[in-house]
Amino acid sequence: MKSLRQPTLETLGLGTVLEIFKRGQMPATAGDLVDQIFGESGNRGAMVISGANGIVGAGKTMQLGSRLLPYGVTIIGLDFPGASDGIGDQYQGLRASFGQEKADKIMANVIRMNYDGRQLPSELKGFRPCFLLEAIPEILDIKKAHYGIFRETFPAVEIRSVTSGFPSSELGVGIAHPAFPHQINKMWEIVEPSPSPATQLFWALGMVPTPVSDHWSFVLDVLFCGLTLAGLRYHRASNMPFWKIDKFVRKLIGPNPFRAHDAIGAKGANFLTWSCLHDLSEKYGALFTPTPELDERKESGQNWYPLNHFRPLVDWSLDDDDDADFQSWILGPVIQMTSLMLREKRSHLSHINAIGELCAQFRQGILAYIRGLGADSAIKKVESYHTLHPDAAGCGWYPDVFSQIEGQEWQQLYVNAEHDGNVGVITIGRESYNSDVDAEVNRAIDWLLSDGIDRVIVTGDFHLASQMVGADTSEFFPALSEAEKGLQISRTWSRTARRFESEFKVSVGFINGKRCLGGFLELFMHCHYLVATEGCALGMPEVTLPVVPGMEGCHWPFRKARSEDWPKLLNLLLTGKPVNAGDAVGWLVDFAGSMEDSLQTTWKIAAEGDRGPIQRRKVTEETLSGIPTEVSLPDANNPAIDAARKAIMDCIRESCNSSLAEALDVQARHTAGFMSSRLCQKGVIGAACAKIMDV
């Protein structure tokens, strides 16, 4: 079996994506892993979360509590008697997510216990703790003493620390470092010698463990704290207030680090950032030395943003020279820190890339960003930074790592391909579609074709992307003011999608996870066959943004559906309401079933094509006649949606009324034209663009 680069799933000890399809089942199940870790049903041990009332502890008590409830694993929330009720504070959010009944059940399964830090409560034994998730303050000696107490009482207990900075070698336990917001963020940085059942359980429970190496602060905190430090250094150089630095940083790469500190809780977050940078500076030098502003706020816990009654009055702008300096101050250190992480091989490149995106609001993963800059330009940014901050030049700078940028590990950060010589699989590890994904999908297709593979399954990667939410709408920002940009995006992405139809003998789109929407659904529907797991929501929410679907969603599914099913497609496109995959069989998908049935069906189709269990729905190349002109829809009570419906309907009519050869351009024109309209500019995407880009 060959793969374009190492599948990230392998880093969890779970094999490859191709093997999942070949076997027709998932590589591990939560039930088996719960049995393995907590004991079999009827004799289950408990999970203890210490520091359970803190921000991390309470969030993870909810996240793990809700996921482990079906398996009967009791959660013990352990904390000091005087700790504020962090767990109780979670209840309203829990109720909003799950409804009162389930929220009550989740809370009922959380047993709260107090302890004095020296001796564990005697009642704990009765619950037979099998797993300790330690979320106590970032003080090394206290953490070690805590593990000692547990091991003394429960020698077999599996321990993981949520530490954001201390290496496993310092702590003497494995690490499961979660990302904010802790109730909902599914990412965990994992440090352990080899993939453990606990890590695989996290994966089987729908979370995203990402193995990282045992270095100070791992990946996320180097990126996040490093970016904060970059902002602090720029502040010292320019006087620009933190709130404004945030706006420019957000425009440049996505995160707003100072707001994030305030949102997390400045008192704790300032300390953690300081602690992370302090430790890194001890190890690596001046590149990471905290500034006096951070020293002060570590002590004071003061917010970075002004209080409400002192909302900023005087605005700041950057001229071209200022902007060049700003970019050097911000990008320079972040690129340099990335070079250090690459040098130390801190993680799979796709993990390093994804961690910034999924945990620190990077619009593009840091490696994708650097790849876009190109090695020379990235190195120049760092060198320019060194002219501004010479102390950083002497430590932790490894420009040579960027010489690998043309290699497959760098080139396929989001998309991988594997094949067994007969069937290939293209796996997508990003939940929203953007130009990076598009380029990588094309390279993956080229690679398979060059290896003579003409049967392909297109799927998520079963790891970093657990759903497919559609196009990354930040890609559309330039198209709001320039129709040509919209035209280019729509044409390019549509051509990519058509390759699945035209360049493979058999292509099967496989959709699992919670949902597949918009651009991703359009991409997948170009495959000859579409298989989805039951319960997966499929939708075209473009009308609500509003935009006109740009990857042929306005004619392609009509060409594959029977005319009596066209009203269902119109409903899908014009209301934006998703449909359950099970209800879309025959007109949108070709098969929907359980995970195992879907995997097995997909493999059979890929291997056997039309000889397999499902007949291919042909794509009508001629013009379609009889598309309904009047559609009965619930009143939107929203003029923008009414106008968007009309625009989408116009696009459906004209693109369906064209031949397949012409329709791509027709659709692209409609999409681009609408995107540069006032309606779109005033809509969700326009508002997001204004918020992020109009600084």
Place this chain on the structure above:
Amino acid sequence: MIEVAPMFARARIPYGTWGSSFFPAWQTTALAEVNIGQFAGEAMNRIMGIRKIPTSVLDYLIIGSTVPWHWKFWTAPLVASCLGRRIPGYHMELACATGLQTIISAAAEVQTGANDVVGVLTFDRTSDSPVGVFPERRSYERTVALSDVWDNFGFDPATGRAMLACAGLAARKHKTDRREVDEVAFYRYEQYFRAKDSGILDRVLVPLDLLNIQGRHLGRIDSDAGIRQLTLDGLRAMPELDTCVTAGTQTHASDGMATLLVTNQEKARELSPRPEIDIQLVAKAEVRTLPSLMPEAPALAVQKLLSRTGLTMHDMVVVKNHNPFAVNDVIFAKLLEYDWKKMNTTGCPLVWGHPQGPTLTRVTIEALEEAVSLGGGYVLIFGCAAGDIGIAAIFKVNDGGNQR
């Protein structure tokens, strides 16, 4: 240049590290809507950023303002927080002489070694000035409500007279000629517009963009809004409000801020974009003349200052004053036997208004900038305040080899 030992030998004003907002006339711009203390702090931070001065160099902040502002109790430390630095400092106030007195005080801080880099930040918002309610049990009214700015202009509690009456009284004492007063006013406007066209003010005045509570654009303060282009005939036709005082020969209320740094020589060289330029405060003088003769007080202060230093008006390369009334300049010219056309060549408060606290700071900055453009020399700054106060100071600008 005659050498005079400076009163604060250690203190320096680093060239090019200063700046002032424009002074829009009251109620004309977004400045009328802001907490002026917060604005001043943020504006100083912005100006220092534009001047490439990290505010982390500041040790101390002296603020000067005269119109009460919300949360003024918290004084300089609060304003320092608004500029992004938690440094100590204090507030000082001497009516319309505040802007010069703060500079002198900052120089004293450096001279004594108490602090090395002292920020001077003066500001006032005359627009929507607060109304104070003062319980006065011994007055027949029992409680007195004062609209700060207008009652201060209109009533000197020591004499019961308005400032406008002071101008009239001084004009009568010095037998000023209405025609000359009008000519002075007209000339001052011409000077201002010439300076504006020349670009010298661009090195002093910094346009500032203001945000509303939602963080959206509220307004851009990029002009001394409210200045009219006057004609001599128009001035002459204006009715007198008191002797030789018309609407055209007196200043107007405005809003604004101005800032500069005072530090030691070593630090000044480090901070200034032109380290060869050396600026020192040479001497200062204050007088209090007879009640309500405010317009003559600055001339008396200058006489005292010259007498103490041994310098003469001929030694001055730049002469600039705070002149709320054109009468001030006529009296000064008469008492000092000085050609009023040689003064205020880049504009003056008679034209660009009177925000009180920062007025003499802007006067000083403009004068120092002008002196540098002339190759250095002595700079005379003076002004009046509070009914009968005159203040004057001499600065020495040495441009490091190109001096007159």
